[in-house]
Amino acid sequence: MNLRLPFLLFLFFQALPGLHLAAASNTAYPSVLDTGATDCSLSDGSLTPIRREVYDNGRIIDISHRLTTDMPAWESDQGLGQFLWLPKSMKNGSLANNSEMKLPAHTGTHVDAPGHVFDHYFDAGFDVDTLDLEVLNGPGLLVDVPRDKNITAEVMKSLNIPKGVRRVLFRTLNTDRRLMWKREFDTSYVGFMKDGAKWLVENTDIKLVGIDYLSVAAFDDLIPSHLEFLRGRETILVEGLKLDGVQPGLYSIHCLPLRLLGAEGSPIRCILIK
Ligand SMILES: *[C@@H]1O[C@H](CO)[C@@H](O)[C@H](O)[C@H]1NC(C)=O
Ligand SMILES: *[C@@H]1O[C@H](CO)[C@@H](O)[C@H](O)[C@H]1NC(C)=O
């Protein structure tokens, strides 16, 4: 979730060969719908990087969304928009290409820290750098939830997730509707209602909650659900996951946020290993 907090992320990095095309021209950016090998040939047509969703014959599955100008952004009809620039380029005389990036901390596949919805936690420094990498990495379940409801206490009960399960990625109607592939933000996404979040915290051992749109909380219960999850500072929320085409079941989940001091959110890279 992104409350349009003013925190913006500025990073400088050496552009990868495929990335400068995005910076040089928005229209040249590869379509987010291209999931196979995308043709990003350079001018001479001989170099074509491979873009993958899975690695090692499917053993490693990337469940992070590629950052693109067309991906959805919180409460925007326009999508993320330009987030990469190339202030130093070899084309205009620099020794190397160096891109600059600017984007809301809660963009794409991202993590929420307790400071996101509790101001005293924010002031005390409960930022993404304090999140427990043990919670973010380990065995967990990918489960499908009923497609006709938001995630209520009743739905949580019906899923019968065994005690001892500490990490669960919830796949919802959002994946079927391909909401993360649509530019327009859609408030009708599926997420946790307050009673569902409360039930999970009180009745399960789940500490990592993942979901397939920009917020774990249904739009109608946006703040109340986040409060239930983050009050105890034990539950970590990962949002905007790419769960398309993945078999439900047990995986080794691996998620790594950036170490952004003072930030209540961060883009995150998440993979599943079979
Ligand atoms: C270099 O060129 C890029 C476009 O390729 C432009 O955005 C940038 O401002 C230029 N930088 C300088 C220092 O001229
Ligand atoms: C970036 O560097 C490559 C060489 O590595 C060069 O061919 C390309 O033109 C540069 N891109 C821009 C936009 O200047």
Ligand SMILES: *[C@@H]1O[C@H](CO)[C@@H](O)[C@H](O)[C@H]1NC(C)=O
């Ligand atoms: C989930 O809640 C949203 C409002 O937050 C609503 O628009 C949507 O229709 C609900 N989805 C389902 C499947 O009930």
